[in-house]
Amino acid sequence: MLVLQILIDGFAIGALYALGATGFTLIFGVSGVLNLSHGALMVAAAAAAWAAHTEGAMGSLASAAIGLTVGVALALATFRLVVRPIQRSPAIRAEEREIFILTATLLWGILIQEAIASLFTSNAKTVPPLIGGVTLLFGVRIPRNEILTAILCWAVIGILWLWVNRTRTGKAVLAASMNSRGVILLGIDLSRIHVAVWAVYGLLAGVAGVLLGMFLGVSSYSVGPLTASAFSIVVLGGLGSVYGSIMAAYAVGYLETMTAYLVSPAYRFIPALLLLVTVMYVRPHGLLGRR
């Protein structure tokens, strides 16, 4: 019974973590950007969906759509207003771009967080679930929405996989993540690819944010922890490796869940953090790191 509970609960959490981290790693893979406003994007999407439902009296699906739109819009804004000006700035040397992008996206994340707090207060919000009720699975009572969340997460990851492996744009994106110069050589417009990737990233972050808002709820305080968790998972899995991220997401999800069940919910995060430190020492480039 306990084993089943851990298995099921960890599965849903892992799926959410995986979805959140996939976009983060995608953006790093293609444009080399560690977007520290990641958590802010997720929370903004969730908050927008919440507001559309409670303030705008929209249905679950419509408000979720509003959340996704906000996610995409903010991701594109992040790219246009923050990342690209820095990448193109003649005053910033190439080797210093990393610190500048980290600092600027952090600040951008704080801006979004403050805007959310001002508009909707810092209280936690929950997006209305797409479906209600609970169901019994092997004797374990699970909210239907939790099952739907896990399914949706995997569906989105699956669609992403199809997009990257089956469509022209997707393939160009994949190619750009391996060798951006090779893409230019073939006359494929890299800047359009970047826009496409940021849009897809926004969509992923939006879906992750809205689902998180349904499943667990978010507040403006979640911005930092969400960014930190995506960052950890992605680094644990190996930067730029989507498979690594998914693996790491489940490792962290199950470790946290097991700690909460078997040790104490008060220590929930500690084993995962220790795991992270250990992996950094043993495999400095993550579980599936390339180099």
Added chain:
Amino acid sequence: MSKGMPPLLGVRGLTKRFGGLTAVNKVDFALWPGEILGLIGPNGSGKSTLVKLLMGIEQPTEGSILFDGAEIAGLSTHLVARKGIGIVFQHSRPLERQTVIETILLGLLPDSLFRLSISAEHRARARAIAEKVGLGAVLDRRPSTLSFADLRRLELAKALARNPKILLIDEPFAGLTASECAEFSSLFREQRSQGKAILLVDHNVRTVAALVDRVIALCLGERIAEGKPVDVMRDEAVRRVYLGGAIEAAPRNGTGAAGAAPLLELRGVGVRYGKALAVDQADLAVGENEFVSLVGINGAGKTSLFNAITGFVPHSGEILWRGQPVKGLSAVRIARLGISHCPETRELFGDMSVRENLDLGGQRQAKAESDDRLAWMFELFPILKSRQKQNASTLSGGEQQMLAIARALMTDPQLLILDEPTLGLAPIILEQLSKALDALRQTGKVGVLLGEQNVTFALPHADRIHVMDRGRLTWQGSPDRFVHEAGANYLI
């Protein structure tokens, strides 16, 4: 050479493997005090790895390095340096925030954690070293304001400050003018006269011939020749590496296209990297369907010129495509004009399959058209057809090169720029590549601008030859004229 006394540096069986690749294979050599030894080899021959092994930057897989009789193989870099080996890196990577004098002082400082002040004696010595290498006038300037030659001087000064017994110098003359080369040469000779041993690393014998006492030639990680510069230049194995064997010209069957209006025309094109002049006043034209070869040793400026044409580096002068200037166009726009660039680095998508790589090349065309071209590519390079599902990174070097060419051709170019396709490839592969190029030439569908250091490979595939040397186009003519006029001088 005083072979009677023990060498300062004795290298035996030195080997370095990176995974499956053997970069340095059982290399033996010795270096005596008061000697300048040249280490030559084409790109990818393992020179740089060898230097890194000596300096402790990479750890050898096997073999021994004796310095003054003591084993230093496997020691970390700072310990090797303290024994008395100094290095001048190929690329200047100056400390951006320190002045010239500070940088030289750095070389004089002991490795102490608690030393705060810099003694007057140190300052005086730093100044003396600066004067010696010709930096006396720029003591308080920062690297960003220095000329290219001064940056090279600074690198040398930093290494000299350590007063090493052995100096490893990687490509000392790249990017320098003739008078600057002479200046550096005399500095090296002076060091030699003081009993220091110098290992000069360079691409070819000619640049260092006047300076070195002895030369070792490396190819594919192995030592292939050793001796006096003139002997090494005459060595059969070395000539094969650089020239690829007997030089032959092959006239094109059918119509040549030299008379047609030029597809690509370069007028007085120059390329600079900061302070280094890589290409100077290049004039060149490629006609419709014409095959033009640009021959020159590594570092001559071929790649820079190609990068200028395809918009990866900015240029001065004029580059015209069908009479229209390309200046200001992005690399993507230029690629879309119909110039396909297949660089020496190949730039394949390693974790994608052969088929996916090719499909990406044909991405901008309609499906049917792309399929046709794919069929043609499989005809041109049959091996690719059987490797379709394999990841590009798992292919052999030759197969990767074929894939790179095929992928470039998939974009339906009117001009294909091929940069060093033979780099590091075995002779058997060269033959296959050669056949494919020949087939391409007979179709008359596309012009080719081929950059090569391997003249034997370049000649049969050319309607015209240009020779490039130190950034300048020094000779042009037909392949058969090249055999008589330029070929003999090519190495020397």
Added chain:
Amino acid sequence: MTSLKLPALLTLAFLLPVAGRAAEPIKIGVISEAQAVAGASIAPAAQLAAEEINAKGGIDGRPVEIVAYDDHSSASDAVRAFQRAVNEDHVQAVVASYVTEIALALQPWADRLKTVTITPGAASDLIPEAIAKDYAHNRYYFQGFPTSSAVAHMVCDSAKDLLVKHLGMQTAVIMSEDAAWTLPLDATYESCLPPAGLKPLDHIRFSKDTTDFTPIFNRIEALKPDVIITGVSHVGVQPTVQWKNQQVPLPMYGRSSQAINPVFWKDTDGGAQGVIMQAFAAPDVALSPKTIPFAEAYRRKYGAFPAETGYTAYDAIHYIADAVHRAAGATDADTLAAALEKTDYEGALGRIQFLPPGDPHAHALRVGPGFVQGVMMQWQDGKQVTVWPASLANGEMRFPSYIVTKR
């Protein structure tokens, strides 16, 4: 940079509204957190109180002026705001913050800058304990909110009536966030629940950064208790929504600070249905004749009912004014503190008195029947229904269908 910035600051100081010295207003600084629901009511409620006082002619003719600051929920920000209030804006007293961390951070500053300071919302027992321990240094500090141990006692007292007598419950699991403020709360729960008739089966503390409460609820359910006794403040929306989504068949009962806020229903999208929480004030419960008029006035002015800290901040301004009046207009910290210690004022919260200096909870609010008493409320269909004490109750307990109670 220093030379550049200072003139700007000084200019700004001149630009700040300086009331005419002739009217000699009583200035009260209010430091709060507008972005947090629990803190957002503090400044508006204080302002309302000041307007009421001024409408009645002020304190013996002197108007009350509120100077508001936002501390963005940061202790160092709050310290700076405090310094600004005292040294720059020369306020006579400060009402500051519902966050315990900030309240504690300001405690030493009340002494250093000799300014009477009242927290309208921090519940930690540490605050009055520090005052009792070092009265000489902390005598300017008052806790305008009951302590967490008082909260726990109230939960136990009500549980005896509502859960044990009424529903026949016998066992409970305490679920609280791992935080310093819950230490005295939990200790009191453990000692007062058994006499009330509820046996604590376990005591689960969880990290306040927890977002997934499934393991916690599953652990609790496995113990088969009759009720979950809560002690949460940093979290609230998330456990509530997950409790509802997972249809945990146990009532949640106890302190849940966020649940008291009128917006909680919206934030949880109705997930709060059936949650029972302890509160010290509610808009429709006449704790005193002043409660409902204040709540209504507040709603008229600001469009929504105040949070719990609105009532305490409103009262705080009034009893500060009362103390100034009793001190015959003297506003130095010592006189004002002495006057505040003798406070006996009927506020919106009930009868306000501070425990005397000798008490282990010196300067904390006196709690109990006849004083600040509080209520138990339950969320029912978007409304907070008062279910305890019987004298104030305006409804019966009702639970969602998936919650199984014995009777």
Added chain:
Amino acid sequence: MAKTAPLRPFWPVLAILALAAFLPLGVSGYVLGLLTLAYYFGVFAMAWDLLFGFANEVNFGTTFLIGVGAYSAGILDNRYGLPIWACVAAGTAIAVVGGLILALPALRVSGPYFGLTTLVAVLLLQNFVIIFSEVTGGEIGLVVPDVITTDAAGNYWIALALLATSGVILTTLSRSAVGLILQASGQDRIQAAALGFNVTRHKLVAFSVSALFSGLAGSFMVFYMGTASIGTLIDITIGVQIIIAAVLGGRRTIIGAAFGAIFLIGLTEILRPTGEVATFLVSAVALLVVILAPNGLTGMVARKARP
């Protein structure tokens, strides 16, 4: 360029210091309090900049060092009643040990990987403070009963002295022989090693020095504030503010970091009347500076100073 180029900012800085020292004669306790806090942040930012400039590592764990130092000092005072100087000394020493622990991953990993390890160090410390709340006071903070002085001017002078001393020592260090080696090691570790320097050892030193000043300032700050809490010392947002201050002031200039901190805290205070949106506005200004003037305030001043 003159031969005294490195000494150029000396006189203006001295003038500003002199002016700063006499400030308590002319301004209110509020401005002093504000600057006191800004000075402590200035030390934090300088210590961060030292690590960034010397070791070339983006350290998200600066609040780990501050927190370890400050909490050690605070706990020693709160629980064992040690004299203040002993608490400060012990806090600083423990922070240095923390710095060495933080340096260990830096020897193996770099870039984002190192950044993450330092971030994790902060998160772990935060978790431990909460879990061991009986000792640390948990989320509501730790009361530090002793105080050096309650006088605003006194506290101001202590902070100013600390800022000036740290600034002088860190600047001297950055321009000294060992500083030269440290900077070379940070910029290009292979070249530095090829000149015979033990880069590993120097990196450890850079971390220790950074930790020393972070811990020292952190320890003094708890005695000034009278409390220690996660929100004021350890939280990631504090670390972010410190990084932003250093970048705003002009990275790799040491002294610029101090000005950045004063500017940031000053700006927050100037914008305080805007209430809850102050943080938003401050972040927006900071973001604009980062994007439009990447060399920060010192970069702007330096550019103006040039003809």
